[in-house]
Amino acid sequence: MSGSAAFPPAGFRRLVNAVTRRTGLHYYVDKADLLEEVVGARMRLHGCRTCHDYLALLADGARGDAEWRELESVITIGETFFFRYAEQFAALERTILPRLIRRAQATRHLRIWSVGCANGAEPYSIAIVLSRLLEEAGETLADWRIDILGTDISTRALEQAREAAFSAWSLRDIAPTQRAEWFTPISARLWRLHERYRRMVSFRYSNILDLLRPDGxxxxxxDLILCRNVLIYFAQAQAVGLVHAMAARLVPEGWLLLGHSEPVSDFRPFLETVRLPGTLAFRAPPVGGMQAAPAATQPLPARRVPRAAAPAPLPDSTPVAAAIRRVADGGHVARAMQMCRAHLAQHPVDVRIHFLFAVLAWGQENLLQAEESFRRVIYLCRDHVMARCYLARLLEDAGGHAQAARIRAQMTELASRCPPDAPLPDGDGLTAGGLLRLVRQLDEPPGAAPGAASGAASGVDPAVARAQQVPS
Structure with a gap:
């Protein structure tokens, strides 16, 4: 933390406390330098010389409220894309949404809430899947009242969500045929989601901490709440309190999905923990209280979801990667790659940024650079599963089938050593078990029944879905 006149320790600590009290983002408590950089830019914009001046601005009625909204927009990390976390979308498509549709036959009304919706990719993905499931069930979408609500603390992200215009980076898990079916090109770099899906979703500003206040x-x-990659920024006690508040807003037997990295805990007696293929879900008890779940979805003992082995990231590696992704998401891939180079010049062994640079290079069809960077990731982190996954696909596309097969075998061996529900580093939620299932699909004889609902949901070839993520 800086000791400059603008950021004396005592004054800056008051500012950090104000931010965490307002937003709940416990994430910044031990990342003062990162917050100082963000706040410093806002202070310079308003001509504030000290933390005291900026705190006075934040307390200045309507003017302060407007500045809080801007500050909240720049300190939140909102990178996301369509059909993120294939295992959870498979669970939504195969189990959760079909059950909700059957239960709502009488009312033909479903309410879904996407907490921390960022640019809207998550609620819009739900709209696409739900629309298709209703059609497959012989239902007419116009006969149903579908209310999907997306909320976020970032007003900038909400503006993007309402525009529903997305770059190839946000659509990187969608095959070209599905992109043409669901989106309309509006420029060389942007596609807008079709109106039929947009009108199923509404957006509004909301701070999740409001849930802890009466009637907040x-x-x-x-019927369904998705709160993925939100609770990781909160202290454990706050996270459990927020889950309790969300559970109180579920219908009997309604569903809650959390991110793979959230602090999973024992939420009984107000939620059942349910195992679905490749993921955990939480379900409100039926009317009359908690009952034993069917054998196929027997509640599990509470535990923290383990992670695959990986070296600890360098300080602030996550927000740096998020900033680079935001730039790429805006269509400025060359600039994002330059940001990677600049960071790696200072931190040459940052595995996460090397991996992101390799993915960006592949998306730009710079195959030699991508191959070199993926190999560097493997050199720095010998058990990096996803680098081998990408490299095998890249080599296979280039005709190096024997080498690709050898690297894929290494990938499979490493993944098999991990707990099946362990999220793979840099896999965007893909678990070790999920990757192994995709590998088994590659070995299925032609005509075999598809084994991954995520391919059907997102339109991605099951052999490529999530295991081979590159910008479209």
């Missing part, structure tokens, strides 16, 4: 936050009940 969106009113329930909801």
């Amino acid at each position: 936050g969106p009113a329930g009940p909801f």
